[in-house]
Amino acid sequence: MKVVAAYLLALLGGNESPSAKDIEAILGSVGAEADSDRVALLLKELEGKDILEVIAAGKEKFASVPSGGGGGVVVSSGGGGGAAAAPAAEEKKEEAKEEPKEESDDVSVLLSMLL
Structure with missing residues (x-):
């Protein structure tokens, strides 16, 4: 991404x-x-191409890509005291421990989406 930016x-x-020297x-x-x-x-991939056309084509491709969502909300029935809350608390702790993923810097992936 930083090269494209x-x-x-x-x-x-x-x-x-x-040129490559300009980007560097x-x-x-x-x-x-x-x-x-x-x-x-x-x-090489952008040689002879208008960047605005490349971006417009990429936007069209992104529009057809599913972007998640649609997951239903889980509602627990309040009966039974705190026994049902314990697994949920453990689940939240596990989620919090996950390391944030680094942003991909793969130019070829980005180019394949745009071109």
Whole structure:
């Protein structure tokens, strides 16, 4: 994602055709390292394409992707005291212990969704 973001920042800055060096300079200015393979892949896939058309096509693809939701609300019957609450409390503790997942930085996945 950071490579794509740097590419878009270069475009917003007025550079109509960002190079690998431009992308690496943007990422370097904020202390991020640029993976040259990912930069090359992005530039290869976007070569000769209008970024606005690519984004519009990507939006259409995202619109057809299910985005979750629809899970029903579980309601417990209040009878029986605290015995039913104990498993729910344990379940909440387990959920809280889960490590937050890192954001994917896979340019090829993003490109496959946009192109």
